[in-house]
Amino acid sequence: MNYIVRNMEAVISMVTKEYPVVLVTGPRQVGKTTMLRRLMENTERGYVSLDDLNERTIAKNDPELFLQLHKPPVLIDEVQYAPELFIYIKIYVDGHHEPGAFWLTGSQAFKLMRGMQESLAGRAAILSMTSLSQAEMCGGNTEPFRVDYQELSLREKEREVLDTRQIFERIYRGSMPAIVSGRNSNSQIFYSSYLSTYLERDVRELSNAIDLLKFFRFLTAAAARCGQMLNISEIAQDADMNQAQAKTWLGILETLGIIFYLHPYSNNLLKRLVKTPKLYFYDTGLVCYLTKWSSPETLENGAMNGAILENYVVSEIAKTYMNCGQTPFLYYYRDKDAKEIDVILEHDGILNPVEIKKTSNPGTELTKVFSLLDKASVPRGKGAVICMKPRLGAIDKDNYYVPVWMI
Numbered sequence: 001m002n003y004i005v006r007n008m009e010a011v012i013s014m015v016t017k018e019y020p021v022v023l024v025t026g027p028r029q030v031g032k033t034t035m036l037r038r039l040m041e042n043t044e045r046g047y048v049s050l051d052d053l054n055e056r057t058i059a060k061n062d063p064e065l066f067l068q069l070h071k072p073p074v075l076i077d078e079v080q081y082a083p084e085l086f087i088y089i090k091i092y093v094d095g096h097h098e099p100g101a102f103w104l105t106g107s108q109a110f111k112l113m114r115g116m117q118e119s120l121a122g123r124a125a126i127l128s129m130t131s132l133s134q135a136e137m138c139g140g141n142t143e144p145f146r147v148d149y150q151e152l153s154l155r156e157k158e159r160e161v162l163d164t165r166q167i168f169e170r171i172y173r174g175s176m177p178a179i180v181s182g183r184n185s186n187s188q189i190f191y192s193s194y195l196s197t198y199l200e201r202d203v204r205e206l207s208n209a210i211d212l213l214k215f216f217r218f219l220t221a222a223a224a225r226c227g228q229m230l231n232i233s234e235i236a237q238d239a240d241m242n243q244a245q246a247k248t249w250l251g252i253l254e255t256l257g258i259i260f261y262l263h264p265y266s267n268n269l270l271k272r273l274v275k276t277p278k279l280y281f282y283d284t285g286l287v288c289y290l291t292k293w294s295s296p297e298t299l300e301n302g303a304m305n306g307a308i309l310e311n312y313v314v315s316e317i318a319k320t321y322m323n324c325g326q327t328p329f330l331y332y333y334r335d336k337d338a339k340e341i342d343v344i345l346e347h348d349g350i351l352n353p354v355e356i357k358k359t360s361n362p363g364t365e366l367t368k369v370f371s372l373l374d375k376a377s378v379p380r381g382k383g384a385v386i387c388m389k390p391r392l393g394a395i396d397k398d399n400y401y402v403p404v405w406m407i
Contacts, residue, residue: 002181003034003038004031004132004136004137004177004180004181005136005139006031006035006129006132006136006323007133007135007136007141007142007323007324008024008035008127008129008322008323008325009035009038009039011127011323011324011325012024012035012036012039012127013039014325015125015127015325016099016100016103017099017100018099018125019099019100019123019124019125020093020096020097020098020099020100020101020102020123020124021089021093021101021102021104021120021123021124021125022100022102022103022104022124022125022127023079023104023105023106023124023125023126023127024036024103024104024105024106024127024128024129025105025106025107025126025127025128025129025257026107026128026129026130026257027107027130027131027198027256027257027258027282028107028194028198028202029176029177029178029194029198030129030130030131030132030176030177030257031129031131031132031177032105032107032129033049033075033077033105034177035129036075036103036105037075040075040103043073044073045073045074045075045103046070046071046073046074046075047074047075047077048070048074048075048076048077049076049077049078050076050077050078050079050081050082051077051078051081056081056082059081059082059084059085060081060082060084063082063084063085063087063088064088066082066085066088067085067088067089067092072092072096072098072101072102073098073100073101073102073103074101074102074103075103075104075105076102076103076104076105077105078105078106078107079104079105079106080106080107086119086120087119089102089119089120090119090120090123093120093123094123104124107202107256107257127322127325128257128322129322130175130257130282130283130315130318130319130322130323131174131175131176131177131282131283132175132176132177132180133175133316133319133320133323134159134170134316134405134407135159135320135323136323137170137175137180138158138159138160139158140155140158140159141158142319142320142323142324143155143320143324144320144321144324144326144328144347145316145317145320145321145345145407146345146347146352147345147352147354147381147382147383147384147400147402148382149382149392149394149400152392152400152402152406153392155406156391156392156403156406159405159406160405161390161391161403161405162403162404162405163388163390164300164358164360164388165296165297165300166405167309167388167404167405168296168297168299168300168305168309169296171284171285171288171296171299171308171309171312172187172284172285172288172293172295172296172299173187173285173296174187174191174283174284174285174286174288174289175283175284175285176190176194176283176285178190179285187285187288187289188289190285191285191286191289191290192289194286195216195219195289200212202256203215203252203256214239214240214241215249217238217239217240218235218239218241218246218249219253219290220238220239220290220291221234221235221238221239222235222250222253222259222279223281223286223287223290223291224238224290224291224304225279226279226280226281226287226307226308226311227278227279227280227306227307227308227310227311227314228278228279228307229274229276229277229278229279229334230250230261230276230277230278230279231276232246232247232250235250257282258281258282258283258286259279259280259281259282260280260282260315260318261277261278261279261280262277262278262280262314262330262331262332262343263277263331263332264276264277264331264332264333264334265331265332265333265344265346265351267376267377267378274334278332280311280314280315281311281315282315282318282319283315284308284311284312284315287308287311288308291304291308305358306357306358309356309358309404310342310356312404313343313356313386313404313407314330314342314343314356316407317330317343317345317354317407318330320407329345329346329347330343330344330345330346331343331344331346332344333353333372333373335372339369339372340369341353341354341355341369341370341372341373342354342355342356343355343356344373346378349378349379350378350379350380350381351373351376351378351379351380351381352380352381352382352383352384353367353369353370353373353380353383353384354383354384354385354386355367355369355383355384355385355386356385356386356387357385357386357387358387358388359387359388360387360388360389360390361389362385362387362389362395362401363395364395364396364399366385366395367383367385367395367396367398367399370383370399382398382399382400383398383399383400384399384400384401384402385399385400385401385402386401386402386403386404386407387401387402387403387404388403388404389401389402389403390403391403392406
């Protein structure tokens with residue numbers, strides 16, 4: 001099995017020279033440990049995993065001894081199991097001022113962030129890692145996705161051209177390293193195992209009194225509404241639970257890095273007419289498994305193809321920022337007449353509106369909705385329709401069409 005180079009490697013190398021602690025968070029099986037162990041090859045950095053119960057016991061009961069046994073520079077895997085370590089890491093850091101002394105990984109962001117904020121504020125670089133991006137799958141470099149023709153032209157040269165069928169095969173298969181690398185050939189078996197082992201274990205640790213069968217129904221109800229405005233009432237009804245419980249479990253999924261939200265855009269001139277966020281999953285392979293699509297072909301022609309395509313595009317845009325160590329400022333817009341812009345990118349004092357369509361022949365009618373942003377206090381920049389067009393091109397002087405495979 002060949003190692004897949006991760007775009008975050010450059011960011012890790014940079015912050016290791018500047019911060020004494022580097023924390024990489026993200027769901028299980030997205031490749032955090034594999035990446036870091038690859039980077040520490042031919043170095044003096046040690047490695048210890050708190051999945052090992054003996055090591056975990058020492059870390060929790062005698063953290064000072066643990067750090068004597070595992071001297072920096074060291075990679076401590078699954079550090080959320082022993083938050084007792086944080087104060088002793090702080091003591092070491094404050095006494096030695098050694099860049100890159102500790103690399104930490106963890107899959108439960110809430111526990112980790114709470115411990116880091118209390119003990120290591122200002123001493124740690126915190127990075128969020130997701131499943132593989134399109135750029136990583138084809139060996140390309142990642143730059144944050146922007147609606148800039150020159151940047152997009154450079155991106156086009158290093159990416160693999162895909163047709164509609166191939167794009168939906170990628171969406172269906174998902175972006176987990178075990179699938180993309182070929183270690184696991186059947187995505188449905190992989191996701192079944194993933195839910196019943198890794199995800200189940202993390203959910204139990206965050207919520208001991210959880211009914212796993214009910215949680216699976218809840219996951220399915222949430223996946224069926226990807227790319228839609230969040231409706232907790234409908235999700236709760238489908239999963240046979242109350243809304244408070246559904247809201248709590250959505251928080252767990254967000255904590256574990258399984259889902260994320262796009263919030264509606266607003267500023268002082270352009271009033272936010274809806275307050276409800278839209279729900280997305282980072283990995284569409286999990287969505288396809290939960291919503292029971294049997295093949296890429298049935299997905300491509302099925303009722304959810306537009307929603308899952310939108311989920312895929314939005315998650316890929318978000319990954320281009322996260323893999324560069326940047327926060328994605330992504331929003332959507334919807335007015336009282338239900339006119340909607342799928343994605344708004346805000347950067348450098350401009351707004352770039354983006355529509356996502358399963359079409360290979362986008363027309364100017366798709367960009368008319370972009371004028372909704374003309375009343376905003378932030379100027380509107382170039383717009384884009386991300387679609388099934390085989391090549392990058394211009395719709396008119398202010399708008400481009402961008403192939404899905406180029407994100």
